[in-house]
Amino acid sequence: MTSVERLSPPLFDGDLVFGGPALEAAADDFGHLVRREPLAVVRPRTAADVVRATRWAAERGWKIAPRGEGHSLYGRAQVDGGIVVDMSGLNGVHDLGEDQVAVDAGATWRSVLAGTLPRGLTPPVLTNFLDLSVGGTLSVGGLGGTTHRYGLQTDQVLELEVVTGDGRLLTCSAHERTDLFDAVRAGLGQFGTITRARLALMPAPERVRRYTLAYPDLAGLVRDQRLVVEDGRAEHLQGAILAGGAGRQYQLEMVVFARDGELPPDAEVLAGLTDDRAGGRVEEQSYWEYALSFDALESALRSTGQWSNPHPWLLTVLPGSTAERIAGDILGTLTADDLGEYGRVTFYPIPTGRITTPFLRLPAEETVFPFNLVRFPVDDDPAQAERMVTQNRVLYDRVRAAGGVLYPVSGFPFTPDDWRDHFGERWPAFRSAKERFDPGRVLTPGQGVFAAAPSP
Ligand SMILES: Cc1cc2nc3c(=O)[nH]c(=O)nc-3n(C[C@H](O)[C@H](O)[C@H](O)COP(=O)(O)OP(=O)(O)OC[C@H]3O[C@@H](n4cnc5c(N)ncnc54)[C@H](O)[C@@H]3O)c2cc1C
Incomplete structure (x- = not known):
């Protein structure tokens, strides 16, 4: 034998x-x-x-x-x-309908979109980077530029097929086995392996216009981000503080979608915004180009080898009431080396009203701000990576003390006590779902x- x-x-x-x-x-x-x-x-x-x-x-x-x-x-x-x-091999896209599609959990969001877009359809929320699996992002949440409108990817899933930890193959949805459905979405892979998901779809525009706007400081960026989210002028709203060669840059990124084939005039989209117009950029793109815009950054990072270096990222969500202050304090302590030439701190408001996923933890406020240290160290230095992992813990503790939470994808160890604290009042439900x-x-x-x- x-x-x-x-x-x-x-x-x-x-x-x-x-x-x-x-x-x-x-x-x-x-x-x-x-x-x-x-x-x-x-x-x-x-x-x-x-x-x-x-x-x-x-x-x-x-x-x-x-x-x-x-x-x-x-x-x-x-x-x-x-x-x-x-x-990754269980990756089919099946059963494409007018407003939904069934996909195997190993499918990437790129292959989902490649399957739906020829019919003029898209998932309402796409992550910035599309080579993530459906099962992988549904296990953590799935934030994207349209989250301010449609919530997270876990809020746009209609049905899941799951193999539970005790080996049962079950289907669940908002109408059937809701306890399993509520546990598995943003459930960190703790309750079952998602094998298939039925996803909501909506019409995709053929064309979009992307505005990358420059600001002299964080206050200006946040003021305009809040305005854009409040008046709903753009389908996509994000933003970042870039650390690269040209010094610190504050960037608002918004994208408007064509309606009935027409894009709104620039004057309408930009009305009342206080950006430094000369430092900004406006581009028209197809929806496919828009959805794949992270590819350019990936190519740049691959060409320098930085795509393969360690990535000690820290992803958190701050309460809206104090986000600007906390982010400003933390930004004040970061050096360009802490982020790397291509690194950035993503920072933008999302209203919490559209987010209903039970195990997705957020500060209990109407508006919250993802605050992410997206680090791309320029070299493969384990000592430097370790220093950043240690720094992540210190910064997480600051975020936590200020009422922020972890977006559960981050480069530092998280203990069972940390998770208990993270889930807070939801911890008993999380633990009891594990038992079930x-x-x-x-x-x-x-x-x-x-x-x-x-x-x-
Ligand atoms: C370059 C980059 C860009 C990113 N951009 C975004 C973004 O825009 N928005 C965002 O929200 N996140 C983003 N993330 C984070 C990303 O969503 C998570 O890291 C996600 O978990 C990765 O998906 P994956 O398929 O690689 O998962 P994996 O790393 O393979 O798995 C992640 C977790 O999910 C579990 N899991 C995987 N598949 C299943 C399944 N089928 N059933 C149950 N559990 C499963 C795994 O066990 C693991 O615990 C980004 C990450 C990177 C590296």
């Missing part, structure tokens, strides 16, 4: 891999800060494969971690000595929610 036979693996429709590049990839992620070797990688071809993998792991006392595109930053999709379920759907605590140990994740 070989050593593999001794493990009595089930027969999979897809692949079971015990070594080589698949294991190497599963031991790493986009953060390059944490490395944990799994025992094996399952590449499911069907939802039944996910059931098989989950039951097999549960019977043997192993942990299991679903993995989408591996763009986690701190080992959240890794598992030490357990089974990684690499969902993953009583053996098989799923997704890399998040460190119910037991500390092993040291990297």
Whole structure:
């Protein structure tokens, strides 16, 4: 009997891999800060494969971690000595209707859009970077430039097919098994592996106009961002403080969509804004170009090698009432090296009224501000990365003390006590959902929610 036979693996429709590049990839992620070797990688071809993998792991006392595109930053999709379920091959786009589509959870948002756009349709909320998996972003939330209008991606999902931690293949929605539906959305992979999602769609415009506006300071940027969100003149609103070569720049980014084929005049879109007009940029784009605009940054980072460096990002959400002050204080402590030449701090308001995902934690205010340190260190220096990981903890504690919360994708360790504090009044519901759907605590140990994740 070989050593593999001794493990009595089930027969999979897809692949079971015990070594080589698949294991190497599963031991790493986009953060390059944490490395944990799994025992094996399952590449499911069907939802039944996910059931098989989950039951097999549960019977043997192993942990299991679903993995989408591996763009986690701190080992959240890794598992030490357990089974990684690499969902990237389960990526079909099915059953395209007039206002919804069913997609396999390993599909990227790029492939979803490529499937829907030829019919003039788009998911209402797209992440800035489209090479993230549907299952991966639905497990954390999924913020995009249209979140101020439509909430997060988890607010725009109609139905989920899930393999729970105890190996049941179940369908859930706002009408059926709502407890599972409410648990899995932004549930950090703790309750089930999402195998399929039915997503809401809306008509996509053919053309858009993107305005990248420059401000001399944070106050001016925030004043105009709030105005744009309040009067609803733009479909897409974000903003960032750039750290690059030209010194600090404050940028508002808004995009208006064509209606009935017509884009509104610039004068209407820009009315009342106080930007430095000479420093801004206005571009017309197709919807596809708009949705893929992150590609240019990715290409630049790949060409310098910085795409492969460690990425100790910190993603948080600040209360609207104090966001500008806290962000200003923290920005005052950051150097250009803390972010890197291509790094940025994304910062923009979103009203919370459209956000209904129960386990997505936000400050309890009508407006909140994502505040993200999107760091691209210029070199692959582990000591520097470690310093940034330590700094993330210090900054997170400041954000937390000011009523802010973690957007649960960040490059520093998070302990079970941190998670309990993070979920606050929702913690009892989170824990009880774990008892119901993953009583053996098989799923997704890399998040460190119910037991500390092993040291990297
Ligand atoms: C370059 C870049 C740009 C980003 N832009 C945005 C953005 O605009 N908006 C935003 O909200 N976020 C953004 N993020 C964060 C991103 O949404 C999360 O890191 C997301 O989890 C990554 O998806 P993934 O497919 O790579 O997931 P993975 O890293 O593979 O997994 C993330 C977590 O989800 C779990 N998981 C994965 N698949 C499933 C599944 N099918 N069922 C259950 N659990 C699962 C994993 O176990 C893990 O815990 C960005 C990240 C990067 C690196």
